Amino acid sequence: MQQEIQYPTLTAYRDFLVNVLVPHWTFFGWMTLLTETFIAVTLILGLGTRLGSFVAIGMAANITVGILNVPHEWGWTYVMLIMLPALFLLTGAGRSFGIDAFLAPRLDRAAEQGSGVARLVRWLV
Numbered sequence: 001m002q003q004e005i006q007y008p009t010l011t012a013y014r015d016f017l018v019n020v021l022v023p024h025w026t027f028f029g030w031m032t033l034l035t036e037t038f039i040a041v042t043l044i045l046g047l048g049t050r051l052g053s054f055v056a057i058g059m060a061a062n063i064t065v066g067i068l069n070v071p072h073e074w075g076w077t078y079v080m081l082i083m084l085p086a087l088f089l090l091t092g093a094g095r096s097f098g099i100d101a102f103l104a105p106r107l108d109r110a111a112e113q114g115s116g117v118a119r120l121v122r123w124l125v
Helices: 002-006 011-044 048-065 074-090 100-114 116-124
Strands: none
Touching: 002 011, 002 048, 011 048, 011 074, 048 116, 100 116
């Protein structure tokens, strides 16, 4: 955090870190733990992989914006952190060996019968 504040990519991001994140450090620490756990569970189990990938892209983009101007950081590492979940999001990962493989056919049938909720959940699977 100190380096992100010292070498900001965006002034507004630095202001957010100084005025919001640092004073509420414990809250953001817990939110980070819960978010990373959610991403890991969705991707490891193959349950809602598109949703997990979307959340991972957001988290990786946040890290990338914060770290790009820090000296001695390799920017391509953070681009990779965005591209891997983007690949999972666009290819439908989790439908071979994940729980999504069992849910997808059932959701397809329900969506064909006119269930809007099934259609929405199907996109997340």
